[in-house]
Amino acid sequence: MTQPRPHAHFRPRLATTVRLGLGGLLLLFSLSVWLSLPLLGGIVDKTNQVRDEYLPDLTRWRYNTQRTEQLYGFIQTLYWSNDSQVARSSRLQAQVLLDSFAFEPSNALTTQAAQILLNIQTLARLRDSQRTTLHEVQALAGALQRGDAISGDGAERLGRFAASCTRLGLIGTDWQALRQEADQLQARLPTEPAKALAELQTRFAQLQALETQVDQTYRQALEQQKHLAATLNTDTALKTQQIASAVEKEANQIRHYGLLTMLLLGAITLGMLYAFQRFLLRPILRCTQALEQLNSKQPVQLPERTLFHELDTICRSVSQYSDMTRQLQHLNQELMQLSQQDGLTGLSNRRHFDSVLAVEHARACRHGQDLALILIDIDHFKKLNDRYGHLLGDDCLRQLADVLRRFSRRPGDLAARYGGEEFALILPEMSLEQSRLLAQRVRQTLAELVVPTDTGEPVCFTASLGLIHTGRAGRHTPESMIHQADLALYRAKQLGRNRVEIAEQAVAPT
């Protein structure tokens, strides 16, 4: 059996929601971890990939650059060395070094290396043939030096020339100058040595021609070496740039993911804060407000319906409680009125009259103000009852009460039913004259009243009034005032009824 609910709205339980929320958060956290782990792993993998892809390249470029610098040394050695073994060794090393470029994936590098190798080999070959020719020169010169056939004035000079030729080196020899010197010698020599000298001349010419080629090849090789070094340096720079951009890409990706995660977390936090404020805090505050309003006179503003079952129960309880409290307050008021009212006439009853008189008397004493009390008693009421019945008597009482009500309109005035057919008026701050006049008018109004019976017969009645007025209330107690007024009333009865008698004028004139 389910309890009929006033609203068919969706009302989850707070406890369940909190559990579900925590579970959801845990799930979200696990999900984000589950999602981000492969993501981070992927980033790590990519970074490794970048490293594996680019670092070996960089290392290779570095070594290639080093090798190219060493190539310069080999070319220099080939060019400058007199020693054929040293030159050969350099050429072989350069070849091994350049061959390693054949495995480079870059075609441009391979081609350049092959060209340099070609030039180096040419350079080595040229130097080798120079060396061979030089050996021939040295052999010829040796023969010339040893030859006895030479005589004459040029003999000594030729001998010196031949001796110098045997000591010739490959590097730093001016072949042109040698040729000129040989020319000068030749002109002065006889045929035989001149022929030998001519052979030397030919060799010098060959050596000079070779030297030109060597220089050319050497310059070419150096030029190409420079070019290769420049290519490698450019490529290394390019490679570094590529690595930098690849790393930057990865870093950017990481930044994006980080930003996204932070935004997501921020959004979730904001959402939770809003939900907390909207669905938890506000209903609770409303309930508290409503409870506080119960004590004030302001109308109670009931908390609205809320999402959560528990909070809704609390709100509804508050609402019910406030309803109940209001009913109680209302009832209380009614009860209070009832306790102060006379059931028949609706005027204040004796008890209320007593307390009001006490209060007014005290106030008059405190402020030295006037206070008047009038007692009213219907004349021959018993006869009226006997003759027309109690119902008419009650009518008369009600009519009289209406009249008294009309004459006690000022705030503070009170009309009360003092006893059976005896009534009272409390009139604070009213002068003796005014109160006397008022009493007279009451009396007169009552005398003019016509109360119809059931059969329509008009009935009239009169009343006697006893008034006491005091300018200095301190001389009286409430009881003595009542007593004095009662005495005055009694006197009015004695003196013929339907009249107003004033106390103290007769009793205690001062």
Place this chain on the structure above:
Amino acid sequence: MRPGPTALSLLMLGLLLVQGAHAEILRIATEGNYAPFSYQGDNGSLAGFDVEIAQALCQQMRVDCEVQAIVWDKLIPSLESGQVDMIVASMARTAEREQRVAFSDYYYQSHSVFAGKAGIAADTSPGALAGLRLAIISGTIQADFARERYPQSPLLLVAHQEEAFDMLLAGKADLVLSDTINLLDFLQQPKATGYDFIGPPLLGDTLSSKAHIAVRKNDHLLDRVNRALEAIRLNGVYDRINRHYFPFSIY
């Protein structure tokens, strides 16, 4: 002043002795007849690039080691039988060898090339080398390559590289196919005057240009070797050894 290979070996030996508290002794095999990677030094002890790299690795791994020379064909069997723990002998990685041993990261790279009397062949096409006798160490990638690529050239398989060079100098062989650095070492000797590299470096799928260290399969030693290799490359030891043997970097 530059310390010779022997002085370096002694220095390392000294360092090894200082750290002698380690009980572990690693037995390392090299070829021993493959200058300048491994050869008999002046005082009869082993020297060469491979030998010094092996010693540097041992020092880096803080273990004692014994380097011994084993003929090429017996290298892998002796590793398999447990006679040695590690091979540092300029070994290339092939699918066939990988079934028997595990290879480390490479520790140098080089290439293969022919050497012979200068001008013996215009190029290295199979046609141009037809009929020329090729001296190659048996069981090497070069031997496999030559068998496949030069079927018209008689193959003279030898046990040691020195044997191949002797045959070439004696005119019993026309060409030697080997690693370029090994050939460079030979060609730079005075006795090799008149001999030269023949043709460009050989490009072939089966001719791997990288040398690796071999250990037994599933041996934890492999990781340590790789780490030590990286360490000596980073701390300059490798470069020092490289400079000592070669005028340029061979990594």
